[in-house]
Amino acid sequence: EPEVTQTPSHQVTQMGQEVILRCVPISNHLYFYWYRQILGQKVEFLVSFYNNEISEKSEIFDDQFSVERPDGSNFTLKIRSTKLEDSAMYFCASSRLGLGETQYFGPGTRLLVL
Amino acid sequence: KQEVTQIPAALSVPEGENLVLNCSFTDSAIYNLQWFRQDPGKGLTSLLLIQSSQREQTSGRLNASLDKSSGRSTLYIAASQPGDSATYLCAVKGRETSGSRLTFGEGTQLTVNP
Numbered sequence: 001e002p003e004v005t006q007t008p009s010h011q012v013t014q015m016g017q018e019v020i021l022r023c024v025p026i027s028n029h030l031y032f033y034w035y036r037q038i039l040g041q042k043v044e045f046l047v048s049f050y051n052n053e054i055s056e057k058s059e060i061f062d063d064q065f066s067v068e069r070p071d072g073s074n075f076t077l078k079i080r081s082t083k084l085e086d087s088a089m090y091f092c093a094s095s096r097l098g099l100g101e102t103q104y105f106g107p108g109t110r111l112l113v114l
Numbered sequence: 115k116q117e118v119t120q121i122p123a124a125l126s127v128p129e130g131e132n133l134v135l136n137c138s139f140t141d142s143a144i145y146n147l148q149w150f151r152q153d154p155g156k157g158l159t160s161l162l163l164i165q166s167s168q169r170e171q172t173s174g175r176l177n178a179s180l181d182k183s184s185g186r187s188t189l190y191i192a193a194s195q196p197g198d199s200a201t202y203l204c205a206v207k208g209r210e211t212s213g214s215r216l217t218f219g220e221g222t223q224l225t226v227n228p
Contacts, residue, residue, distance in 0.1 A: 004157075031214060033214070033215075035216075041220075042218045042219065042220050042221075043158070043203065043205070043216075043218040044218070045215040045216060045217070048214050048215060055214070056214065056215055058215065091157060091158065093158075095214070100145055100146055100165060100207075101214075102148065102160050102163045103148065103160070103214070103216060104160060105150070105157045105158040105159075105160070106157055107156060107157040108156070108157050110155075
């Protein structure tokens, strides 16, 4: 069964460094998402992406964050200058269409900012 | 702003028991509601999706109901097994934005004892 994959599974970085988290959505899906979960807290929406542009972003997704679909398979989340509070599990998700469709989540990347 | 609450926060039951997990949301203008399972340190596995026009959905031993007007959903698990032990999350897709963000509850941590 097709699934969303994410790399790396874990990443440790120093405060102020740039990180890129990678995702391969399910191949026939058109909508892509990033969510994060700080330890012990709710899963929070960051951004949704369709047709090579952001369709919605949350207040968390400030100008330190960016997303890109550099080729036909990858979807990336970049954090330009990481802060301690960016430490979280980051989940990528995809859906075949947008509204009304099941979102399928990847296994997550655990990011630790020191 | 949509808020999602799940009760109870934790539940421990003996194997074989039937159980109900509760989810409530503040804004009844939703497209759909999705139930997920999250194992420790892992991603989210989609269990059931209920569209706003539906009253319930079933998958195997799982049955999810939706009462949109009262802002409530329940997940019924029949004949629970130790392998059902996980955190169960509900998430709603609201109509207040043009995008497809999911708003999550805090989850119910379920332990099924052999």
